[in-house]
Amino acid sequence: MDKQSKVDAAYLVGLMSGTSVDGIDAAVVKLSPPAEREQGVEVELLAFENTPFEVQVRNSIFELFDPANATIDKVGAMNMWLGELYAQATLSIIGKSGLSPSQIFAVGSHGQTIYHAPEENVMGDYNLHCTVQIGDGAVIANRTGIPCVSDFRVADMAMGGQGAPLVPFTEYLLFSNPETTLLMQNIGGIGNVTVLPANASPEGVFAFDTGPGNMIIDGLVSQLYAPMTMDVGGEISASGQVIDELLKWMQQDEYYKMPLPKSTGRERFGGQYVAQIMELTRANNWTAEDVVATATYLTAWSIVDSYERYIAPKHQAQQLLIGGGGSYNKTLLRDLQQLFTPHKVQVLTQEDIGGNSDAKEAIAFAMLAYYTMKRLPNNIPLVTGASQPVIMGKVSYPYLGR
Ligand SMILES: Nc1ncnc2c1ncn2[C@@H]1O[C@H](COP(=O)(O)OP(=O)(O)OP(=O)(O)O)[C@@H](O)[C@H]1O
Numbered sequence: 001m002d003k004q005s006k007v008d009a010a011y012l013v014g015l016m017s018g019t020s021v022d023g024i025d026a027a028v029v030k031l032s033p034p035a036e037r038e039q040g041v042e043v044e045l046l047a048f049e050n051t052p053f054e055v056q057v058r059n060s061i062f063e064l065f066d067p068a069n070a071t072i073d074k075v076g077a078m079n080m081w082l083g084e085l086y087a088q089a090t091l092s093i094i095g096k097s098g099l100s101p102s103q104i105f106a107v108g109s110h111g112q113t114i115y116h117a118p119e120e121n122v123m124g125d126y127n128l129h130c131t132v133q134i135g136d137g138a139v140i141a142n143r144t145g146i147p148c149v150s151d152f153r154v155a156d157m158a159m160g161g162q163g164a165p166l167v168p169f170t171e172y173l174l175f176s177n178p179e180t181t182l183l184m185q186n187i188g189g190i191g192n193v194t195v196l197p198a199n200a201s202p203e204g205v206f207a208f209d210t211g212p213g214n215m216i217i218d219g220l221v222s223q224l225y226a227p228m229t230m231d232v233g234g235e236i237s238a239s240g241q242v243i244d245e246l247l248k249w250m251q252q253d254e255y256y257k258m259p260l261p262k263s264t265g266r267e268r269f270g271g272q273y274v275a276q277i278m279e280l281t282r283a284n285n286w287t288a289e290d291v292v293a294t295a296t297y298l299t300a301w302s303i304v305d306s307y308e309r310y311i312a313p314k315h316q317a318q319q320l321l322i323g324g325g326g327s328y329n330k331t332l333l334r335d336l337q338q339l340f341t342p343h344k345v346q347v348l349t350q351e352d353i354g355g356n357s358d359a360k361e362a363i364a365f366a367m368l369a370y371y372t373m374k375r376l377p378n379n380i381p382l383v384t385g386a387s388q389p390v391i392m393g394k395v396s397y398p399y400l401g402r
């Protein structure tokens with residue numbers, strides 16, 4: 001890092017639109033760089049906004065999750081359209097922060113994942129893996145006049161990694177603690193955990209996707225309670241009972257036993273999976289609230305199962321710190337508290353420690369973009385499985401005529 005960057009704070013915008021497809025999270029942060037490489041970076045959240053997707057946009061994105069529907073014209077058009085929406089979200093949040101676009105060092109945009117196949121051999125004999133995030137960075141840069149870093153995951157995958165999860169890099173920088181072993185659990189569409197052992201070096205950090213977060217719950221609610229798309233506050237599941245037979249069927253999925261590193265997505269727990277549950281529901285005459293309660297319990301179970309299988313043999317954790325939209329589902333929190341009590345792990349949300357469950361990932365992509373702009377590596381190879389550190393993200397520069 002050059003001498004200048006050690007002292008100057010930078011303003012950045014972070015954009016996240018995750019696997020839930022609920023909308024765009026946009027954050028403006030002030031980043032005070034570390035004095036020495038990775039030690040002591042500080043980030044202050046200046047403004048945050050979630051812009052829900054209009055129904056038409058959401059439906060068009062969902063269409064692209066099925067490779068048979070994701071024709072090149074639709075992918076190309078949505079790549080441009082999302083770029084526009086991300087640019088609007090960027091300008092809106094900068095306005096809210098009281099800054100002007102010229103003060104922003106860079107935008108870090110995750111994009112919309114429409115396909116993630118870290119294991120799959122997509123092209124037959126060619127043994128190619130891939131991950132696809134759309135919402136073009138060049139559109140964002142040119143519409144806002146701010147350099148934009150986008151498409152983070154490909155560089156890691158090029159070096160043999162899963163291209164996910166990426167947030168552990170920033171969680172290590174922001175949350176690691178000399179005395180407490182923390183489990184940073186995100187519950188978005190997918191659930192993912194970062195293990196921050198007390199006093200760990202970056203080599204001690206590990207992370208992986210625990211399985212579905214809200215994806216199955218959202219899918220079932222959309223089918224059984226349309227036009228609702230989520231179980232707000234966990235009220236539906238609170239009124240239902242877990243169906244043992246369905247729970248056992250869900251627990252059979254091979255993902256839970258797969259070795260680390262691992263990551264997953266809609267390809268496993270999306271529309272097709274929900275359609276299978278709907279078939280079982282009709283065949284067995286299960287009630288809607290019991291089915292949603294079971295999917296909710298499954299998510300909590302997958303998190304504690306991951307702890308027992310991969311983490312507890314190495315580390316006794318003190319806290320499970322939950323972020324992402326799942327932290328607003330009270331039934332899910334209740335189930336997690338119940339399941340972690342025997343392990344003596346305290347279950348807290350980001351809000352319990354003065355954080356923001358919604359903003360966490362957007363903040364992370366602002367931070368990752370900072371490292372990209374400084375040409376510093378920003379993956380954790382032991383987390384993603386990459387063979388070496390890489391500088392993730394592609395930079396688009398606007399021409400400002402000066
Ligand atoms: N008030 C609420 N009550 C219950 N669930 C909620 C509430 N608000 C959000 N959620 C759940 O959280 C989901 C959105 O979470 P989040 O924005 O963290 O996911 P994401 O970033 O899209 O996903 P990922 O992190 O997997 O990429 C919604 O789809 C919904 O299931």
Ligand SMILES: CC(=O)N[C@H]1[C@@H]2OC[C@@H](O2)[C@@H](O)[C@@H]1O[C@H](C)C(=O)O
Nearest residue numbers: 019113116164165166167190192263
């Ligand atoms: C391919 C992809 O978009 N993965 C997401 C998804 O949502 C949660 C989990 O699955 C995680 O692996 C990842 O996102 C976060 C931001 C990450 O990379 O850390």
